[in-house]
Amino acid sequence: MIYLGGEAEVVIGEVVVKKRRPKRYRIREIDEILRLRRTRTEAKLISLARRIGVPTPIVLDVEGDTIVMERIYGTPVKDCMSEEISREIGRLVAKLHNANIVHGDITPMNMILSEGKIYFVDFGLAFVDNRVEAKGVDVHVYFESLKAGFENWESLKKAFVEGYLELGKEEVIKRAEEIEERGRYVERRLK
Incomplete structure (x- = not known):
């Protein structure tokens, strides 16, 4: 399954792959910096939330503007x-x-x-x-x-x-x- 959100494309299979999409209206270099920063921040906050007792998917990998996470069935x-x-x-x-x-x-x-x-x-x-x-x-x-x-x-x-x-x-x-x-x-x- 593929979901297109305002910020990212999410592919759901055995795992969940979330890739932030470039914004054409932004200057390319700034867009890249923002996507990388937001991806890292999201991964860190998912992991922090899990550590403080809020159930979240396990972050399996972060590379560039892409997060690979555990798929939660439910x-x-x-x-x-x-x-x-x-x-x-x-x-x-x-x-x-x-x-x-x-x-x-x-x-x-x-x-x-x-x-x-x-x-x-x-x-x-x-x-x-x-x-x-x-x-x-x-x-x-x-x-x-x-x-x-x-x-x-x-x-x-x-x-x-x-x-x-x-x-x-x-x-x-x-x-x-x-x-x-x-x-x-x-x-x-x-x-």
Whole structure:
């Protein structure tokens, strides 16, 4: 299977091969530097997340703009979401944030349930940041993905918050709510 994303081409076979694609609108030399740097950062953060207890694929090789990873067999979380799963996602995101890892794209599309564990499989937008604002945006992205994909999004959000607060900081949840309010304010102003 081949998936073309905004940043990369992903080939899924016995292993997963993710190759960042060149951006034609960038100066070639700058594009190459950015792709190499982002690939290395992604591989490092996948490995760091795994070391702190967040299930991720094992990075098998990194060369240039390409990462080769273990393939995780299982069910996409978007297809089996429940309050229990959302609560566990909250715990795992809190672990990431406690290590100052901001995922950048926390959605059920980027997680696989396998053998009772939730694997985070895409760290393409991840970065290191200790600011509450960055972590709040991370949580807000998850909340928005719940609203867009699930009728019972409110109970899933509540379960996530419960899980997050077992290990994480309340100020991050409050910031996510402030970010949501900012969005509502802008929405009201545009009407």
